[in-house]
Amino acid sequence: MNLNDLSSLMERRQDGGLSFERFRADPALAALQWPDDVLRDFLFDHGDNGPFVDDYADLDLSTITWTLETIPAAGLHTMPTGESDAGLIEHFAQNPVHWVTVRPLEVGRHWEDHGTWLRPPLLIDRCLVDPAGSGLQVLEGRTRVGVLRGRLREELHVASEHEAWVGRSQAGTTERPH
Template sequence: MKFSDLQNINFLRFEAESSIKRLQNEYGIDAPKSVIEQFYIDHSDKFQFQELYGAIDLNSIEWQLVEIPTSKMLNLGRSATHPDFILEVSEDASHYDEIGDSAIDCRENVLENWKQHGTWITPPIFIKGEVLGKPEIDLHLVEGHTRVGCLCGLTNYQVIEVAKVHKVYLGKLKSVN
C-alpha cells in the first residue's frame, strides 16, 4: 500500500483507535500506533504530504523508536515537510523574556514536561532519506515540526536546559534478505 492510497480511506477523525485498528487489520499496516495516527491518518488528505510521500510503499518501511542527539535536530536544514515552520516556531523562544512560558507551550502538561525532562511528550516522526529515494539525506522530519522547532529555539536561546537525546520514530527501508 502506498501513502497515496490512504487518501481514499474514510477515517473516523475523532476515533483514532478504531482507524488505527482498521489500517492494521484491513490493510496490513505494520507501524507504531503513534506513527499511524500522526502520519498516516492525520495527514493522508493533505496535498503537501501527498506530493512528498505519496509514492512511498508503506510496507517497505521499518519503524523504530530511537534516540537522536539534540545536535542532529539542530542541523536538519531544509530536510522536513515544513522547514520554514521549524524556524518560525524556534523564534518563539527569542521572546521568552517578554511572554514567559507561553513561548514554550500554553498546555500545562507539555510545558511541565519540557521543564522537567527537556524534551517532548510524543516523539516526532522522521524517515531516512533512502525512503524518499535520497540516500544522501540522513534524517527527514515528516511530522513534529512544532516539537522540533521548540527544541531548536529552547537550545539556541538557552531558555531551559534540554535533554541531550530525544526519542523519535524513525522509518527506514526494510532490509532485503
C-alpha cells in the first residue's frame, strides 16, 4: 500500500466529510496499525500534499513500523528532509523565536521549560526512501526541527535528547523501549 492507493480516502477527507476519528477508522488503514499521532501527521494532514506525495509516493506504507524513540539533539542538527522541502528546515532555523511565537502559547512554554517540542516529529529511516540511504530523515516536523537548530545556534535552552516517532522497515525493526 502506498499514498496513491489511499487517494479515494484522501478525496473524502478533502471534501470535509471525514473527521480524524472517522479517517483512522477507515478499513483501508486498519492493516497499518500506526499510532494516532503518526496517522494524523503523516496521512491525515499530508497524505494528499503534492510535493509530499512526490517525495514519499513509493513508500510501501504497510512495511513501516513506528516507535517512539529518544534522539540526541546532535543527531537532529544536520538531519535532512524530503527533496521537495530541501532548505525548509534551515528557513525555520533562521528565526526560531518567531516560529514558536506564532504557535499556541503552550508550545513556547514547553520550549522554555523543557528545551524541546511539545509533540514529537516523524522521522523515517532513509533506506526506506533510498535503498542506498542511511540514517534518519525528517518526514514531518520540519518547523520543530528548524526551531531546535535555531535555538542551538542562538544558544537558547535545548534539551540534550528529544522524542520522535521513527519509522523503520518491519523487516529491520527490533523492539525498542518506549
